Amino acid sequence: MNSCQQKAMEKLLHGHGCANQLLIMDQTESDSSMEREDLAKSVLHCFSDALSILIDTNDHQDDQSNNSSPQDSSPVLESSRKPLHKRGRKTSMAESSDYHRHESSTPIYHDGFLWRKYGQKQIKESEYQRSYYKCAYTKDQNCEAKKQVQKIQHNPPLYSTTYFGQHICQLHQAYATFPIDTSDFEEHEGSHMIRFGHPNISFSSSTSNLRQHQNHQDRIKDEYMKPVIAEDWSPSQWMSSEVALAVEAFEFNPFWTSHDLSS
């Protein structure tokens, strides 16, 4: 597998994890439709990014074969092919070599990663403030992924979420697999897990905190131990019809295992 395929695979696994998070939220009778929507959008973003990577790869291969100019068929990914500044400090993070920008009617807070806000600033010529986030595992795992969230339009509301850098933390991979392989409930004790925005679904890197949530997780685990047939899964069960249609277009099923995705 080449590096592009590896990236696409990581995106798919991340989307997989988000979809599983959706599953947890529903089975715990969460009433936060907004968070559910965020996760559903994240699933779509991940798949869009994965497709974009694969399309870019094909374009690149086409370039090598016929030297034609590639078209940007990506609806979401606005990344690395943009020219960089020639020298000196980049005038903005958006000119860094690796960024992805998403625009949506709601800010993306729950995208499957754990972020820590480290700044907020009023940007000139914008009436809205920009918020700066970095991966919560910046120190622990030297993960330098960052994101910026900014409202860019009031009516209709429009938010821009820009991601910079790649996650090198192990978080997303563990997250992507744990709901499927229930043995991970034990294996992740003491290791890094995730805390999402929903107060009832909280995992921590410390064993003591994890134990505090053990009873609740046991209940979740029990739910997972119920037999669920992958063929029975339908996006419309978990998300709005509009998003569900898009997910169905990807023929995605959260009950797939990592092996299913990689084979």
Added chain:
DNA sequence: GAGATTTGACCCGT
């Protein structure tokens, strides 16, 4: 009390 967020100050490139 620990961890997360807020916010003014600071750094650095233009």
Added chain:
DNA sequence: ACGGGTCAAATCTC
């Protein structure tokens, strides 16, 4: 000097 990005002390929340 200006503006975007980051730091870190103060504050807040659980």
